[in-house]
Amino acid sequence: MSGVRAAAPQLAGLEPYDPKYLPAEAFLSANENPTDVDAALRAEIVREIRKTALNRYPDPLANDLRDLIAEANGLDRDQVLVGNGGDELLFDLALAWGGPGRTFLNLPPTFSVYEANARLTNTAVAEVPRRADFSIDEEAVLARVAAGDIDFAIVTSPNNPTGERAPEDFVVRLLEATDALVMVDEAYFEFSRRTMRPYLESHENLIILRTFSKAFSLAGVRVGYVMGSPGVIRELVKVRQPYSVDALSQAVARVVFANRASFEPGIAAIIEERARLTDALRTLPGVTPFPSDANYVLFRMDAADEAWAHLYERGILVRDFSHAPGLEGCLRATVGTPDQNDALVAGLRDFVMGRC
Numbered sequence: 033m034s035g036v037r038a039a040a041p042q043l044a045g046l047e048p049y050d051p052k053y054l055p056a057e058a059f060l061s062a063n064e065n066p067t068d069v070d071a072a073l074r075a076e077i078v079r080e081i082r083k084t085a086l087n088r089y090p091d092p093l094a095n096d097l098r099d100l101i102a103e104a105n106g107l108d109r110d111q112v113l114v115g116n117g118g119d120e121l122l123f124d125l126a127l128a129w130g131g132p133g134r135t136f137l138n139l140p141p142t143f144s145v146y147e148a149n150a151r152l153t154n155t156a157v158a159e160v161p162r163r164a165d166f167s168i169d170e171e172a173v174l175a176r177v178a179a180g181d182i183d184f185a186i187v188t189s190p191n192n193p194t195g196e197r198a199p200e201d202f203v204v205r206l207l208e209a210t211d212a213l214v215m216v217d218e219a220y221f222e223f224s225r226r227t228m229r230p231y232l233e234s235h236e237n238l239i240i241l242r243t244f245s246k247a248f249s250l251a252g253v254r255v256g257y258v259m260g261s262p263g264v265i266r267e268l269v270k271v272r273q274p275y276s277v278d279a280l281s282q283a284v285a286r287v288v289f290a291n292r293a294s295f296e297p298g299i300a301a302i303i304e305e306r307a308r309l310t311d312a313l314r315t316l317p318g319v320t321p322f323p324s325d326a327n328y329v330l331f332r333m334d335a336a337d338e339a340w341a342h343l344y345e346r347g348i349l350v351r352d353f354s355h356a357p358g359l360e361g362c363l364r365a366t367v368g369t370p371d372q373n374d375a376l377v378a379g380l381r382d383f384v385m386g387r388c
């Protein structure tokens with residue numbers, strides 16, 4: 033037979049996720065850590081990988097890694113689940129808590145993957161847009177959950193791409209106002225140094241997402257985890273792919289997590305550079321940076337798409353959100369090394385001065 037039946041209807045009009053990765057000298061578009069894992073730790077990773085059987089399936093639940101994460105967070109193994117990057121766990125969440133007849137509450141502008149996952153799983157999306165300064169419209173969120181139809185919500189803290197963290201008292205009020213499962217996406221929490229972890233015992237409807245991709249320099253390896261109540265974790269285990277975290281990724285993540293203290297100076301340096309970059313952006317005429325608790329800074333300016341192209345010609349890749357709903361005129365720059373940040377500011381200065 034020639035031809036092929038159409039794919040599932042929910043795919044119509046859906047664009048695949050595109051990180052818009054292009055060759056560049058300075059990658060400031062994907063919120064990665066500018067510093068790779070250092071040589072000493074790499075040597076330890078290699079030793080661990082040498083011991084890893086390649087002919088055997090990995091531990092399906094990555095229990096050794098789970099135990100390390102659980103212990104560090106004062107939890108039991110059954111309160112932690114490891115995934116192939118946070119992305120996989122976000123999809124698992126939509127599979128387990130979404131679906132036809134179910135509703136997801138989103139607070140845009142935020143990480144676009146949430147909404148895509150809802151659409152893929154035929155989950156209805158309810159939205160409470162952020163205010164003009166990107167703060168959460170807290171009363172509107174609480175009013176929306178009061179309707180009683182929300183099955184799960186995601187609060188991103190710090191939010192991507194806007195940068196600010198969610199106020200802790202608001203998240204507590206939300207957890208108490210609804211029995212919906214509330215995920216707090218803490219992919220960038222190491223840069224805000226704030227976590228909802230203390231509320232896990234008291235709030236069964238809280239689940240926290242973390243990743244190894246940012247503070248721990250492992251975006252290339254694909255490991256993330258969630259922490260939640262055993263009942264919630266059990267449901268997620270039902271939908272996950274059995275061997276999604278391969279043996280090599282488990283080995284790398286174990287070594288890195290056991291040595292996580294060694295990443296602390298790098299994190300502190302990024303936090304310092306974030307302040308320096310934000311201040312420098314603020315000095316540029318017509319450029320308005322938004323305060324950030326993460327490892328990136330969102331800024332708004334005229335002709336942002338032309339500025340993006342100008343930077344790219346200079347080898348600097350930032351993320352262009354200038355035509356994204358709610359983010360008009362905005363670019364997002366990952367905090368890079370001091371040299372990269374200087375080059376970014378110089379490139380932007382050159383652009384805005386050229387337009388004066």
Ligand code: PMP
Nearest residue numbers: 117118119143192219243245256
């Ligand atoms: N949540 C947020 C807010 C993110 O920005 C990202 C990465 N872009 C993720 C989750 C997923 O990260 P990863 O799959 O690399 O763990």
